[in-house]
Amino acid sequence: MVASPTARGYLFATPLVVVLAAVVIIPAVYNAGLAFFKYDAMRQAWQFIGVQNFGNLVARDEFWNAVGVTLIWVAGNVSLQLVLGMSVALALNTVTSLRAFYSAVVMVPWVSSFVIVAVVFLWLYHPELGVLNDLLMRIGVVSEPIAWLASPGMAQFSLILANTWKFFPLVAITLFTGLQAIPHELVEASTIDGASRFETLRHVVFPLLAPSIATAVLLSAIWAFNAFTLSIIMTGGGPLRATEVMGLYIYKVAFDAFEFGVAAAASFVLFVVILLVTMAYLRVADPAHGVRG
Numbered sequence: 001m002v003a004s005p006t007a008r009g010y011l012f013a014t015p016l017v018v019v020l021a022a023v024v025i026i027p028a029v030y031n032a033g034l035a036f037f038k039y040d041a042m043r044q045a046w047q048f049i050g051v052q053n054f055g056n057l058v059a060r061d062e063f064w065n066a067v068g069v070t071l072i073w074v075a076g077n078v079s080l081q082l083v084l085g086m087s088v089a090l091a092l093n094t095v096t097s098l099r100a101f102y103s104a105v106v107m108v109p110w111v112s113s114f115v116i117v118a119v120v121f122l123w124l125y126h127p128e129l130g131v132l133n134d135l136l137m138r139i140g141v142v143s144e145p146i147a148w149l150a151s152p153g154m155a156q157f158s159l160i161l162a163n164t165w166k167f168f169p170l171v172a173i174t175l176f177t178g179l180q181a182i183p184h185e186l187v188e189a190s191t192i193d194g195a196s197r198f199e200t201l202r203h204v205v206f207p208l209l210a211p212s213i214a215t216a217v218l219l220s221a222i223w224a225f226n227a228f229t230l231s232i233i234m235t236g237g238g239p240l241r242a243t244e245v246m247g248l249y250i251y252k253v254a255f256d257a258f259e260f261g262v263a264a265a266a267s268f269v270l271f272v273v274i275l276l277v278t279m280a281y282l283r284v285a286d287p288a289h290g291v292r293g
Contacts (some may be wrong), residue, residue, distance in 0.1 A: 085174070086175055088106055121165075167220060
């Protein structure tokens with residue numbers, strides 16, 4: 001008996017569903033359950049305490065500090081990555097020769113490991129030996145070296161720049177793909193009608209690119225909410241917890257304080273936030289309600 005197309009579809013999808021359940025769904029459910037328990041490390045015992053972990057979490061100043069730092073981190077990363085990614089995407093869209101080469105060059109930060117990015121920017125930001133300070137002093141922008149990672153505000157800004165360099169290629173390629181789907185005839189017609197390049201971008205390109213922009217913002221926001229590596233390597237969350245994003249805060253609560261239930265509650269809150277952001281994106285991107293491609 002020949003299986004129907006629907007049955008074959010389910011058959012081909014089964015291995016992927018099993019893998020996702022094993023590496024994503026089961027750990028997520030386990031973590032959600034862990035948020036309602038307290039772990040006694042001395043007796044290696046678990047005790048059900050209901051929502052006490054959530055109450056303990058919201059009563060901590062450190063948690064709200066991590067929330068504030070994360071919001072600044074997400075806003076800064078999404079904004080800078082969108083501006084830089086859009087600029088690079090528009091530049092790639094005008095290239096007619098060696099486009100594959102330039103695209104590969106743009107992807108270098110994205111394929112580089114977090115550790116390499118962190119080490120490179122630690123070298124760039126070094127107050128005495130750093131290339132960035134040396135360059136700024138040579139061209140006369142500053143008169144003395146800047147301690148990029150020593151003050152809270154400067155450390156936040158410096159890490160956002162490093163993370164933007166790491167992730168802007170994802171935004172650029174997403175937007176570039178959207179630009180390639182825009183009919184060239186519409187751009188030519190706008191130019192023939194006397195529109196300037198800026199007016200063409202504003203009234204023709206950007207509206208048609210809106211779905212790709214929404215996707216790029218979503219991906220950038222999700223990666224920013226899940227940030228962890230650059231903060232722990234470059235600053236350890238300092239100075240004064242100024243770079244302690246939610247992912248790093250969860251790590252410290254779990255593996256420094258051994259409060260696994262509280263850490264699970266914090267990660268559950270983070271999961272809910274990312275889920276809400278994703279649902280908002282899906283509603284905006286729905287052609288029946290929001291952006292039209």
